Amino acid sequence: MQNLSNEVWVFIEQRNGKPADVSLELLCKGRKLAGQLHGPLKAVVIGEDVKSIAADTFKYGANEVLLIQHKELKNYRTLPYSRILNDLIIKFSPRIVLFGATVIGRDLAPRVASNTKSGLTADCTELRIDSITYLGKECKDILLQIRPAFGGNIIATIITPDNPVQMATVREGVMELAPLEVPNKTKITEISFLPDPTDALVEIIEQFHQENIVNLKGAPVIIAGGYGLGRTNVFTAE
């Protein structure tokens, strides 16, 4: 395989104009991976009126944003979102594409991987670029995708040696959130979106959201107890 791309892409998940934490965490990780590949980190931002999200991504290391805005794209829907990514990936063939392992990421990434015939590894706990030998073949600067499997009883390192595009999903809170001290220069490439009749095959009738009341990730101390404690009031701090 010749002339592999050195671009790393992160799909930025958003709701009501706010980027998901996991997407920003992935930008921080993607920045390191892109650095090792000597390539750019690009954020793919899809939605309605999401330019401010695009601006946010430069604080976390994006070098360029691929921005797709349309009123039909306000809420995530599998068919239009996957069509956009399929077209972009087939056109630009990035080396790595990262998604949050959220309900959206786990709905979208496999559909895109299938369409673009890319390798996809779910729920990675670690991502690393390294050169390895696989079945006697030198694989230079390949993405090592490390994840638990078999109900957590094994830790597997997955690679995609023969494909141009390597994809992975990562859960929220796994990668460290580390904004840049000086944000990157802004570079936004707007890409047009043409609605398609197939977009209406699945319509959203209603949505209900309840924000997490307890923010475990932001808590300085977490105290956990087993079933043997019996009651919750034993946790009362003195």
Next chain:
Amino acid sequence: MYNSIVLVKQVPDTANISGKVMKEDGTVNRSKLPAIFNHEDKVALELALQVKEKYGGKVTAITMGPPRASDILRECLYMGADEVFLISDRKFAGADTLATSYVLSEAINKIGNYHFIFGGRQAIDGDTAQVGPQTADKLNIPQVTYAEQIIDIKKNKVTLKRKIDGGHEIVRAALPVLITVIKEAADPRPFSAKRVMAYKGAKSLTDLEKLTEGNSLLYTDTLIHEYRERNLFISTLTMDDLELDVDRCGVKGSPTKVHKVESVVLAGGNQTMVEPTKDGIGTLIDKLMEDHILG
């Protein structure tokens, strides 16, 4: 009338690791884990059966796996499936989700005539949740993942409640559609005793071949005919039956490869046995006080 095809998988029971499957070094001996029916797939079958009961239609269960995966197909028959298919071929071995979804989508095309494809959200061995959406993509039909309730079906559209991060949404999808379900969607019904009696003798091609092995009085073809007549033959679809592209199956068709596997060591520390006697307890208390754990 709505016909459903349900994707089911036999998985190693990774949730209940007992001492019996542990190796001496504290790692799990994966080949010794009992094989079970992936629970969320059973929930998917239950939903398909409920659709059939309410609206009429046919329920077909299919699995891709080794011959012994016919165990869970028999269980599908016990629950109420009308027909089952085992998709099995040595050339399918080592498939990742992309190669698996290719084989499944071709099998679904071969079976045809469906309104719904149901499957569990994910299987407990890989937990990837990828095969559903990848199959939907190859069939070029819409998908609804994380479904937790079918609200209604009318005019060739299904209204569903599905889980999303931090809430849920109601969606309406045109048929045919692929739906993956979470465990809250339904409680799988117990096996019907009548159906167990009727189908416990259901056999796949491999099962019948085993019967004829070393018995010159039995012929596989005759047995297949006989079992089919009695509605007890579990049809097997192989690579040739499905006219598949060999380069897209098994290890060859899988872009992802396992480079390395490290077993998680579940070994405990040193153990001391305490006799359940007054003296034993006394020794335990002394020991705990000595270590400043007590007192």
